[in-house]
């Protein structure tokens with residue numbers, strides 16, 4: 001049986017470098033990156049094998065960036081979510097945020113909640129955006145939420161207390177670096193990792209298609225024998 005890419009997770013890296021290569025400001029790279037998010041989401045929503053697409057949009061560490069870049073990303077996210085609501089509905093995509101969104105402006109939080117509510121009935125692809133997300137922060141919040149519990153904590157209890165409760169099958173990072181940058185560490189325990197040099201704004205559905213084809217042929221053993 002070939003592998004099924006049920007849950008794909010992507011670290012969308014390289015926006016800044018893409019912009020620099022064309023003598024543009026870094027934020028132009030993020031703008032171009034947002035367009036790719038739309039295309040990849042549409043592609044995944046049309047592929048019945050893919051149930052879940054989780055994208056790293058803003059990490060708990062991204063606050064360290066220059067204030068103007070952070071503000072730009074916040075505005076871009078809010079605009080993206082407002083503009084995309086009709087496409088989510090049209091493509092039967094359910095939107096979910098993972099991460100601690102309490103750190104965002106009231107207005108952005110409201111937009112996130114609104115798109116989550118309006119798409120809650122959609123039963124096609126689930127698009128999860130990781131927003132103010134860090135895997136260690138997610139695990140810490142999960143463990144703290146179990147603090148009052150009298151029984152011994154089980155793996156299942158931790159898993160169910162996480163923002164993202166599904167294992168990743170295929171994790172992709174664009175932009176050439178080979179690291180996980182605090183993204184879905186728990187959920188990627190047995191994920192197949194693919195690193196591609198292409199910068200996120202240049203990433204295409206064709207690139208994704210090729211990666212999925214390779215992934216399908218990998219032998220996954222989950223720690224067991226063949």
Ligand code: FPP
Nearest residue numbers: 012013014015016017030033034037057080
């Ligand atoms: C990494 O590129 C990308 C980010 C930190 C943010 C990801 C954001 C987007 C793809 C666009 C907005 C997303 C949505 C959902 C609207 P980088 O800036 O670290 O690039 P660099 O490594 O070349 O500097």
